[in-house]
Amino acid sequence: MKISFKYISYFLLFILGLSMTLTSCTSDLDVKPTDDDEFLSDDFFQDPASYKQVMAKLYAGLYVGGNDGDGQADISGLGGDFSSYLRLLFVTQEFPTDEAIVAWSDDGLPAINGQKWSPSNQFLYGIFSRAFYEISVANEFLRQTTDEKLTQRGVDAKLKAEVTTLRAEARFLRAFSYVNLMDLFGNVPITTENDPVGYYFPEQKTRAEVFAFVESELKDMDATLAPSGSNEYGRVDKTAAKFLLAQIYLNSKVYTGTERYNDVATICNEIVTGSAYTFANVPYRYLFSADNNRNGAQSEVIFPIVGDGNAIRAIGGGMSFILHASIGGKMVSADQGMDGGWSGIRTRPEFVQLFPDVNAASDKRGTFFTDGQTLDIADYGVFSNGYAVTKFTNVNSDGSKAQRPDMPDTDFPMYRLSDVYLMYAEATLRGASSGNMTLALEYVNKIRARANAGLITNSELTLDFLLDERGRELFWECHRRTDLIRFGKFTGSSKIWQWKGGVKNGSGTDSFRDLMPIPSRTIQANPTLKQNPGY
Known part of the structure; x- marks a missing residue:
């Protein structure tokens, strides 16, 4: 089944009122209240149904840009269609790479095609703003669901237990946004439910500090997330948190300068052997069909955007x-x-x-x-x-x-088990002591067998092969830019493709473009932020 609670509030004009203004980084990104005198956040949460409604808003925010699909935009200055999280991830993860190119001339898109962006690029402003908007909603939900608040409202024990799980999901979705921000922009502010509501300038943290925060969060929420495979379809569980942890460990050298490949292999092994998710023995095309939530493909999708x-x-x-x-x-x-x-x-x-x-x-x-x-x-x-x-x-x-x-x-398969197989293989090739080369080869060939592609031998399983195989298996699933950076192939001249660098035959690009610039509009709103080198 599709996520059951989304029908409650995908089109609900969800209002948390003036206290929900996104002021963590900039003053002009606001939730759009229709009547801020009537819908104040404390009043809203008096309704027991409100907790799932807020979570539906968080999940829906991955797909839509506002309360009414493309309308009622969450973010001032950007239309709902331009500020969809998934759309912006696709633009930033795919268009600057060999996997995709777009024909449109919208201000900022040609620059992304050729890795020629500037801090004024509206799409970079969009993904930065969308991620922090989701963080602000998660933070407000966490503020409103403390034990003290729930007791004051007379919430019964059953609903309290449900809210405990929902809080963990909100923390996961917040961590998901921080990972995207860390990956794209490097040094960004961290705001949590413990920070004040209102206009202030949060402190910009180093990439390594953001990494440490996300790592701590993902480990801690394991105690309260739903067991693997037990949640409603479309909602995250313990395995989603493990996947995200493995993903940041795989890129740890880029983010922090320290390799964590042994941790990658260990966690991936836990997911393969100890989770409810199984490799989908269906034709590859089933994973991307309209019924991919029920045609057998869903068995390997750990985190779908519904x-x-x-x-x-x-x-x-x-x-x-x-x-x-x-x-x-x-x-x-x-x-x-x-x-x-x-x-x-x-x-x-x-x-x-x-x-x-x-x-x-x-x-x-x-x-x-x-x-x-x-x-x-x-x-x-x-x-x-x-x-x-x-x-x-x-x-x-x-x-x-x-x-x-x-x-x-x-449904868009944000995380799936075949990626776990490929992460395990890469970590093993990169020297993870907990990895096993025989098993790594078995995983890669299992993926290739489903595609009716030829099986490979141990000698053919190299890092260069794995980068290509990740492209073949995961293309257009919002991983390519991150993968190319990890392999040292995104900028520079070691890998060239047409229109890289903004020229037809492709050219090398400066390494500082491995990081996107902090959007200029964001720095104008928070002058304490420091721009990334090169911009």
Whole structure:
């Protein structure tokens, strides 16, 4: 089933009132109250249903940009469609890499295509603001759900127990945002429920300090998160926290200068052997179909961002953005289960060349549309330049129609078990003492067997192969920029792709671009923030 409580409040005009203004970093990012005299946060939480409603707001914020899909925008100065969390993650994790390029000329997008962004880029402001908005909602929820507050409101023991789990989920979603901020921007402020509400300048922390905070949070919340596989579909559990912990350990050398590969292998082994999640023995395409919440693919999805064509009115957000934007040229939108295309996103030739062919004959993951498309991208502003991608679809795995063609049912698999396999293999190759090379090879070949790709030998399992394999297995799942940085391939000249550096044949870029700049609008609002070097 889809997440059951989302219907309660995806379209609820959820108000926490004046005290919910996001002032942790800037004064102009506000929740939009319709009547701030009536809906004050203390009053709102008198209703026992409010706790799940706030959590629905937090989860919905990963997909939509406001209380009414793309409307009622959460963030001042950005439309709801432009401020969808998933959309902004896709823009920042995919467009600067070999996996994707966008044709549109919106202010800031061409610069992201070519790694030429500046602190004034509106999309960088968007992802920074969206992440801190989610943090502010989580913080207010945690302020309002202390034992003291619950006792004052006369909350019964059963609801108190439920709220304990919800608090852990709020902390996870807050940690998820801090990881994205740490990954993209490096040194950022940390605000929690213990900080004052109102206008103030929070202290900017080092990347290593943000890492330590997230690590501590993820470890501590293990005691109160739902056991693995026991939560409602779409809500996180203990395994999601372990996955995020393994993910930051895998990138620990980038974030802190210290390797943590042994911890990666240990945690990944715990997930594989001790969690409720199992590798989905279904065709690869099932994982990205409209019914991926019930066609067998869901067994390996640890953390989905849930889509639902009837319940979510967000044409410009989430999976609606990814699907609409990737349709154009001679593509028949109905073949993708959609009502039209926006002629935006394709992939670059260097990524296509990671696959043995372009028709998915020798690797089922190579889902490219080539009719009328050129492999070469002479002009990235023309959709027919570059092969289109048909990985995600709003068609059920049996070929039947989804609920509606304008907004997809397809869930976005933010974390899945095959990534755990690949993290284990990489950590083992990088020297984890708790890793096992035989097991690492078995995991990689299990992934390749599902794709009908050829199995590899131990000698072929190298770090360069794993970077390519992560691309083949996880492309367009918002991992590529982080992966390329970890492998030393994002900036510089060791890996070149078309339009890297803003030139057709690609060029090396400066290493300072491994970090995005702190948005200039944010620094104007909080002048204590220091800009990243190079900007």
